[in-house]
Amino acid sequence: MEDLLIRIEKRNDVPTTLYFFTPFIAIILTIIGGGIIFYALGFNPAEALKFYFITPISNLYGFSELLLKATPLCLIAIGLSFCFKSNNWNIGAEGQLTFGAIVGGGVALLFYNQEGFYILPLIIIAGAIGGMIFALIPAILKTYFNTNEILVSLMLVYVSKLILDYLVVGPWSNPEGFNFPETRQFSDSSRMPLLFDGLRVHAGIFIALAAVLVSWFVLYKTYLGFQIKVSGLSLKTAKYAGFKGKTMILIVFMISGACAGLAGVGEITGPIGQLHRMISPDYGFTAIIVAFLGRLNPFGIIFASLVVSLTYLGAETAQIFLQIPQYTGQVFQGMILFFLLASDYLLFFKVKILSLKKNELGH
Amino acid sequence: MATDLRISNISKIYPGCIANDNVSLQFKSGKIYALLGENGAGKSTLVKILSGVISPDNGEVFLNEKNLKLSSPLDAKKNKIGMVFQHFNLFETLSVFENLSIDATEDNKSLRVRINEILKKYNFSIDLDVPVLNLSAGQKQKVEIIRCLLRSPKVLIMDEPTSVLTEQETEELFISLKKFCDEGILIIYITHKLKEVLSLCDEVAVMRKGKVVSVSQTQNEKVETLANKMVGQKLGKIKKKIKISKNKDEIFKVKHLNFYSDDPFETNLVNLNFSVKKGECLGIAGISGNGQNELFQILSGEIITPNTSIIFRNKEIAKLNPKQRREYLMAFSPEDRISQAAVPELKIYENVALNNFKSSNFFEKGLVNERKIKEHSKKILSDFSVNTDNVELKSQFLSGGNLQKLILGRELITAPELLICYNPTWGLDVGAINYIHETLIKINDQEKSTILISTDTEELLKLSDRIAVIYKGKLSKIMPSDEVTPEKLGILMGGGSID
Numbered sequence: 001m002e003d004l005l006i007r008i009e010k011r012n013d014v015p016t017t018l019y020f021f022t023p024f025i026a027i028i029l030t031i032i033g034g035g036i037i038f039y040a041l042g043f044n045p046a047e048a049l050k051f052y053f054i055t056p057i058s059n060l061y062g063f064s065e066l067l068l069k070a071t072p073l074c075l076i077a078i079g080l081s082f083c084f085k086s087n088n089w090n091i092g093a094e095g096q097l098t099f100g101a102i103v104g105g106g107v108a109l110l111f112y113n114q115e116g117f118y119i120l121p122l123i124i125i126a127g128a129i130g131g132m133i134f135a136l137i138p139a140i141l142k143t144y145f146n147t148n149e150i151l152v153s154l155m156l157v158y159v160s161k162l163i164l165d166y167l168v169v170g171p172w173s174n175p176e177g178f179n180f181p182e183t184r185q186f187s188d189s190s191r192m193p194l195l196f197d198g199l200r201v202h203a204g205i206f207i208a209l210a211a212v213l214v215s216w217f218v219l220y221k222t223y224l225g226f227q228i229k230v231s232g233l234s235l236k237t238a239k240y241a242g243f244k245g246k247t248m249i250l251i252v253f254m255i256s257g258a259c260a261g262l263a264g265v266g267e268i269t270g271p272i273g274q275l276h277r278m279i280s281p282d283y284g285f286t287a288i289i290v291a292f293l294g295r296l297n298p299f300g301i302i303f304a305s306l307v308v309s310l311t312y313l314g315a316e317t318a319q320i321f322l323q324i325p326q327y328t329g330q331v332f333q334g335m336i337l338f339f340l341l342a343s344d345y346l347l348f349f350k351v352k353i354l355s356l357k358k359n360e361l362g363h
Numbered sequence: 364m365a366t367d368l369r370i371s372n373i374s375k376i377y378p379g380c381i382a383n384d385n386v387s388l389q390f391k392s393g394k395i396y397a398l399l400g401e402n403g404a405g406k407s408t409l410v411k412i413l414s415g416v417i418s419p420d421n422g423e424v425f426l427n428e429k430n431l432k433l434s435s436p437l438d439a440k441k442n443k444i445g446m447v448f449q450h451f452n453l454f455e456t457l458s459v460f461e462n463l464s465i466d467a468t469e470d471n472k473s474l475r476v477r478i479n480e481i482l483k484k485y486n487f488s489i490d491l492d493v494p495v496l497n498l499s500a501g502q503k504q505k506v507e508i509i510r511c512l513l514r515s516p517k518v519l520i521m522d523e524p525t526s527v528l529t530e531q532e533t534e535e536l537f538i539s540l541k542k543f544c545d546e547g548i549l550i551i552y553i554t555h556k557l558k559e560v561l562s563l564c565d566e567v568a569v570m571r572k573g574k575v576v577s578v579s580q581t582q583n584e585k586v587e588t589l590a591n592k593m594v595g596q597k598l599g600k601i602k603k604k605i606k607i608s609k610n611k612d613e614i615f616k617v618k619h620l621n622f623y624s625d626d627p628f629e630t631n632l633v634n635l636n637f638s639v640k641k642g643e644c645l646g647i648a649g650i651s652g653n654g655q656n657e658l659f660q661i662l663s664g665e666i667i668t669p670n671t672s673i674i675f676r677n678k679e680i681a682k683l684n685p686k687q688r689r690e691y692l693m694a695f696s697p698e699d700r701i702s703q704a705a706v707p708e709l710k711i712y713e714n715v716a717l718n719n720f721k722s723s724n725f726f727e728k729g730l731v732n733e734r735k736i737k738e739h740s741k742k743i744l745s746d747f748s749v750n751t752d753n754v755e756l757k758s759q760f761l762s763g764g765n766l767q768k769l770i771l772g773r774e775l776i777t778a779p780e781l782l783i784c785y786n787p788t789w790g791l792d793v794g795a796i797n798y799i800h801e802t803l804i805k806i807n808d809q810e811k812s813t814i815l816i817s818t819d820t821e822e823l824l825k826l827s828d829r830i831a832v833i834y835k836g837k838l839s840k841i842m843p844s845d846e847v848t849p850e851k852l853g854i855l856m857g858g859g860s861i862d
Binding site for chain 2: 013220221222223224225226229230233234236237239240241242243244
């Protein structure tokens with residue numbers, strides 16, 4: 001009788017090039033997987049995939065939309081990379097985005113009938129502070145009361161969404177708005193400047209790019225970045241080296257929250273122009289995928305945000321041309337994460353199949 | 364029916380460590396057997412093999428001359444081998460009865476009858492319908508024991524059962540175990556506590572570094588003989604010249620060090636007071652698990668204890684964290700070099716930067732000064748003869764000895780006034796051990812002080828000027844090491860007293 005033994009061993013050395021290459025494998029596998037799903041639904045896979053991945057960006061408008069949606073994803077993912085690199089699991093970026101939008105939007109509404117160059121910067125700063133404060137809640141609860149930041153940050157998403165709901169229905173709703181759940185339109189001075197006439201891509205993209213550069217510098221060139229790296233690899237070592245663990249948790253959450261808040265402000269002062277219930281199609285959650293697909297590396301995140309942004313656009317085109325629900329976008333996002341995690345597992349571990357004759361076991 | 368359990372030539376090799384090296388043992392029912400050894404001696408591996416949790420690379424297990432194939436815990440169960448682990452496997456929110464009925468094969472009614480019979484027979488008082496989380500550690504252990512008894516086991520293995528029990532609960536446990544033994548259950552008792560072996564067990568097998576080093580009748584043994592077998596008593600030939608200097612300054616002084624933990628797996632420390640003189644090595648001996656971990660972390664500043672006074676070079680440092688203590692010229696080399704003292708995934712120069720002392724300029728104005736760190740790392744690699752000069756190498760590719768040299772080098776390059784190390788040569792080969800011993804002696808020659816916490820008696824006698832023993836979180840009196848013999852240490856390490 002033969003026994004099959006499957007043994008899973010950790011690989012000692014994973015080449016860096018392969019580490020950054022696996023996201024591409026995950027994307028290719030996602031496209032293949034998507035093709036299979038389209039085929040099962042009765043579509044010609046090649047054609048469906050073309051509608052999904054090529055049609056959306058085949059013109060200038062589409063390309064602008066791609067950048068528009070990549071902007072918040074990139075910003076939030078950059079912030080999250082600080083948390084994830086240091087072993088802090090901030091799952092509530094969606095809530096921090098919402099709260100940042102509420103605070104920034106509140107400032108915009110204060111100035112709804114005024115113009116001035118100073119208004120937009122004020123809104124942006126207010127949004128960043130809003131997100132930061134909201135992210136501080138799970139951070140403080142974690143450092144001083146030992147709560148689990150995953151649960152707290154996640155639950156706070158719903159809190160902020162309900163606050164937004166209350167505000168747009170109640171005190172902040174537009175007096176001339178026929179009771180629609182939305183606020184007044186922001187004044188022109190409260191809006192992000194558009195980069196090109198007729199396209200929706202706006203100046204927020206520069207904030208995202210600045211965040212990429214700053215985060216690269218902080219993560220790889222500063223003492224703070226070094227502490228983040230060490231704490232992420234081994235908390236025991238960080239403690240032994242005497243790093244101020246609590247302060248660091250607060251800092252990474254603040255950075256992460258500020259980025260999410262900025263993303264929220266970018267949305268409401270950019271394409272939306274007011275506050276209403278649906279300011280974000282779950283950018284805060286999708287950015288978690290973006291962060292990991294980009295390997296928590298600032299430049300990787302730029303690339304990942306473009307890919308994931310395309311799944312949003314593809315879903316919209318697919319809805320129009322193929323009459324399939326736009327939730328397929330989430331299916332694709334889920335597949336990317338799944339294939340990424342699967343290929344990571346194979347990257348870091350090897351599976352050995354040993355077959356042994358039974359009587360060999362004792363010798 | 365008599366039970367006979369035989370382990371034959373069992374070996375289990377993990378990467379970088381031989382956990383069990385050709386272990387053969389024989390057990391017969393009617394006796395209580397002790398398996399004695401330090402942490403890491405290979406006891407737990409052997410127990411896991413017997414309970415089917417892991418399979419050996421080599422060797423066989425026979426129960427009544429039947430070759431057992433134990434490839435899962437289920438196999439152990441089928442063959443009537445019962446096991447009570449150190450960490451309980453109970454669902455805290457379920458009731459006692461629910462926990463016991465999870466894997467029972469009979470209906471609840473007859474199960475309850477049988478459980479009640481067991482409770483009565485062994486005089487256990489446990490309410491079956493309260494959630495397990497309301498029980499004391501001793502009661503939880505009884506639930507685990509009942510779970511084994513329900514399957515009328517032939518063999519009952521207890522893994523470090525008293526580590527979470529109070530004195531009284533321990534006594535009760537011993538009474539029960541003796542009863543089980545009289546009823547013909549073969550009992551294997553795993554521990555590193557010597558007194559328990561002597562008061563409970565009939566035969567004792569001692570393991571060290573994966574091997575069985577002795578099997579004997581407990582009536583022929585004493586605490587010190589067992590201790591010596593357990594830690595090994597080969598005395599080194601090279602010995603440091605001991606300096607006892609009465610008029611030297613006390614550089615480091617600890618007063619009223621108390622530590623209390625809610626975690627039953629940590630050891631409380633009770634009123635430790637000691638001091639270290641300039642140029643002296645103070646050795647702290649003890650069997651592992653007697654508070655050394657906690658002591659090291661308090662001395663390094665990872666744990667801050669209230670009301671403790673630690674004076675270092677005339678300054679109170681008890682409230683400072685490790686980084687601040689380094690600035691006063693203390694240095695630390697922890698026991699766990701792979702996941703605490705260094706990070707395997709980091710490059711050598713990044714691991715060097717972990718000791719970011721004040722004058723290092725590794726991080727000027729918050730920015731990484733890579734050039735400086737690399738220069739400094741190169742110096743450490745050559746000064747401490749680490750067998751590479753590539754500072755970009757990931758530390759995981761260094762052998763244990765070279766990694767330890769790197770860590771010691773990193774700690775010593777600041778010329779600290781006091782080095783605190785904990786098992787610095789654990790798991791290293793002879794060459795590396797000698798190098799590190801020579802380095803530690805050299806530090807003392809340069810009038811710098813060391814505190815050496817070690818479980819290796821040989822090492823302590825070789826390097827220390829004065830020695831104290833830590834037992835159950837209490838420190839013995841401090842003795843000049845030329846008055847100390849391995850036998851004396853053995854008695855103190857086992858909880859006995861001398862004079």
